[in-house]
Amino acid sequence: MEFSLSLEEIIKAINPKSILNLNNFFLKVKGVCLDSRQIKKGEVFLALKGKNYDAHNFLSSAYHRGAALLIVERTPSNFKNKNIPILVVEDTIKALGLLGKTLREKVSPLVIAITGSLGKTTTKEMLAFILERDFPIVKNKASENNQIGVPKTLLSLKKNTQICILEFGTNHFGEIAYLTSLAKPQAGILTCIDNVHLEFFKNKRGVLKEKSFLFKAAPFALPILNGDDPYLKRLSTRKKPLYFGRSKKFAVYFSFLKREKDYLLFKINSKYKLKLNSLGMFNIYNACGSLAGGLWAGVSLKEGVERLSYFKFPPLRLEVKNIKGIKFVNDAYNSNPTALKRALESFSSLKAERKIGVIADMLELGEKSLYFHRKIAKDIYKTGFEKVIFLGKFVRLTAKVLKELGFNKKDIFIAKDLDSAKNLLSKITKKGDAIFLKGSRKFSLEKILA
Numbered sequence: 050m051e052f053s054l055s056l057e058e059i060i061k062a063i064n065p066k067s068i069l070n071l072n073n074f075f076l077k078v079k080g081v082c083l084d085s086r087q088i089k090k091g092e093v094f095l096a097l098k099g100k101n102y103d104a105h106n107f108l109s110s111a112y113h114r115g116a117a118l119l120i121v122e123r124t125p126s127n128f129k130n131k132n133i134p135i136l137v138v139e140d141t142i143k144a145l146g147l148l149g150k151t152l153r154e155k156v157s158p159l160v161i162a163i164t165g166s167l168g169k170t171t172t173k174e175m176l177a178f179i180l181e182r183d184f185p186i187v188k189n190k191a192s193e194n195n196q197i198g199v200p201k202t203l204l205s206l207k208k209n210t211q212i213c214i215l216e217f218g219t220n221h222f223g224e225i226a227y228l229t230s231l232a233k234p235q236a237g238i239l240t241c242i243d244n245v246h247l248e249f250f251k252n253k254r255g256v257l258k259e260k261s262f263l264f265k266a267a268p269f270a271l272p273i274l275n276g277d278d279p280y281l282k283r284l285s286t287r288k289k290p291l292y293f294g295r296s297k298k299f300a301v302y303f304s305f306l307k308r309e310k311d312y313l314l315f316k317i318n319s320k321y322k323l324k325l326n327s328l329g330m331f332n333i334y335n336a337c338g339s340l341a342g343g344l345w346a347g348v349s350l351k352e353g354v355e356r357l358s359y360f361k362f363p364p365l366r367l368e369v370k371n372i373k374g375i376k377f378v379n380d381a382y383n384s385n386p387t388a389l390k391r392a393l394e395s396f397s398s399l400k401a402e403r404k405i406g407v408i409a410d411m412l413e414l415g416e417k418s419l420y421f422h423r424k425i426a427k428d429i430y431k432t433g434f435e436k437v438i439f440l441g442k443f444v445r446l447t448a449k450v451l452k453e454l455g456f457n458k459k460d461i462f463i464a465k466d467l468d469s470a471k472n473l474l475s476k477i478t479k480k481g482d483a484i485f486l487k488g489s490r491k492f493s494l495e496k497i498l499a
Contacts, residue, residue: 065136090115149200164217165240175339194218229266248415293337328395374480381494401483409488410441426450
């Protein structure tokens with residue numbers, strides 16, 4: 050992560066509780082690194098500590114690889130009198146956030162935040178694709194959207210960065226407010242409100258409460274909202290929102306034309322035809338949200354539509370691959386009730402000799418886990434699968450309900466692990482089949498293709 054901050058600026062930002070080996074107050078560092086194996090000479094090594102790792106165990110490695118400064122939670126006994134400053138803080142994750150906030154304020158780009166229950170990463174990538182031709186931009190890598198990923202992105206800002214596009218993720222109350230306090234966005238896109246992370250948010254109202262904190266923590270940011278979402282269309286914000294959706298009253302609206310094989314064709318604002326290489330109808334909303342974000346940044350709808358026609362979707366999102374005559378639809382990035390239902394609807398439009406599903410648990414649904422795993426069985430039944438492989442604890446209930454609905458029990462398989470699912474699939478597939486992969490991130494169903 051390249052930037053230039055002085056030791057004085059860093060001390061002011063993170064307010065360490067103690068300082069060791071301070072022998073060069075005028076030191077300037079070139080970046081922050083969280084992995085001792087990747088550190089470059091002159092960078093800060095910031096030692097994070099998590100449930101399954103502790104970077105404090107690699108301080109010597111960082112030192113010998115050329116670290117210019119260490120930020121730690123505990124004082125290393127073997128580093129006294131060594132020629133490297135050490136800043137000791139209460140919490141290195143919070144220190145990382147404060148450093149990201151400091152650089153954001155120093156560079157002062159336009160910042161647009163993107164959150165919502167579904168479509169965050171795709172909307173972020175679409176918006177970046179629209180804007181990168183006109184502006185030097187920075188965006189989150191992949192889905193690095195949490196209290197570590199967002200500061201890391203802010204620390205990748207350069208002097209010439211004009212626009213920073215930040216995806217905000219959350220699964221606990223207070224996280225959106227915290228990320229907003231670091232990034233200070235001038236605009237925010239809210240994609241939709243749905244049943245995700247219910248283990249902590251309980252219901253959609255809880256999801257709305259957390260997601261909409263973006264506009265409470267940044268009250269002067271322009272809200273760019275999905276006007277077709279029943280929760281967002283009633284959301285009260287300080288600034289008048291820019292809406293996208295189906296209504297001609299919205300700043301960006303669409304009318305659907307047709308779905309052909311692996312692409313969608315629709316019209317934006319009754320003028321501009323847009324062809325998306327995707328099976329998922331929900332990606333039309335992601336496109337509209339990104340076009341609205343482009344408008345805010347100064348890119349016309351005409352230009353935005355033209356650019357999006359060349360957009361390639363991120364991996365593991367209804368990604369279509371043909372392998373030895375078998376079509377795989379890989380939607381394995383993550384899963385929740387609405388995402389699975391939408392993906393099944395999209396997959397059902399495919400033509401194939403046979404359709405086979407590999408479906409794993411939807412996690413973080415809390416006390417509603419059994420309810421949603423029972424309910425989704427009807428959508429699986431309607432998809433037209435000839436065979437289904439289930440992986441996980443909760444989908445065993447889905448399999449039971451599927452049998453009750455009349456699905457042939459001989460065509461339902463329960464895999465004990467990923468290797469078992471892969472072996473089962475290899476035995477029952479043949480040329481001409483279409484395979485659907487969907488499950489929560491924990492299951493890494495994409496490894497079936499490896």
